[in-house]
Amino acid sequence: MAFHKRTHFTAQEQQLAAMAKALGHPARVAIVRLLAQRQACVCGELVLELPLSQSTVSQHLKELKAAGLVQGEVDGPRVCYCLDAAGWAVARQLFGDLLAELPVAAGTAATGPVCC
């Protein structure tokens, strides 16, 4: 019955995966939460709070920036990081769309772990 064995993934799937991947590390989740809690954007403070070296934190920030979840502005000698509103809107949208497709997590949910 004509299963077309697709040769690629949709753009939505790829972008959702990219954003999920960016959040797929505890350190990056922690960074996001730190940026959210205090609007504090200074990179140095993140290094102070995280159990990671400066270069590692910088690398994580780079990935979050590449995923569009974080923004960095140069502010004099230091760099000011903050969450990217547009990126998070996209993330919320993509994840919401996925959840909407799930019959299971439609809000009622959890009637039972029964499968087919």
Added chain:
Amino acid sequence: MAFHKRTHFTAQEQQLAAMAKALGHPARVAIVRLLAQRQACVCGELVLELPLSQSTVSQHLKELKAAGLVQGEVDGPRVCYCLDAAGWAVARQLFGDLLAELPVAAGTAATGPVCC
């Protein structure tokens, strides 16, 4: 002023990261969507629709199962996969909690990309 340079990440951060990581690959997002669209759980059908070999699909399913997002039941000679309602409830909760912390994505959002 007494930044305690935490030595570990919270349980929530770790579990959210684990689930995000599980969704951090287009193939796994596609698998979830396939399982959602048709309740079809049969592993073989997934292989038919995806541009991946049987062993690779099996590996992805294993990861999704480990993350608690997917369940597998043996049904005769074949295996029946479906979404794990409880796992998705947790994912929804964790992601929702994170979004709630973001001042930026609080619903209004997107006034501007201004940083600090």
Added chain:
DNA sequence: GTTTGCAATCGTAAATCTACGATAAGCGCT
């Protein structure tokens, strides 16, 4: 019991990720 068909596991190679120290680059100040 043997065969058949489906799915998991094994073994593997290549690519990517994670972490660090060391080094460079940029900015403000003297």
Added chain:
DNA sequence: AGCGCTTATCGTAGATTTACGATTGCAAAC
């Protein structure tokens, strides 16, 4: 120009991920 502070990048090592073919395991059918 030169110095100090902050961040990015480089180079590197080890671990993990991704993908595949080949093999094994299991349940039904013959």
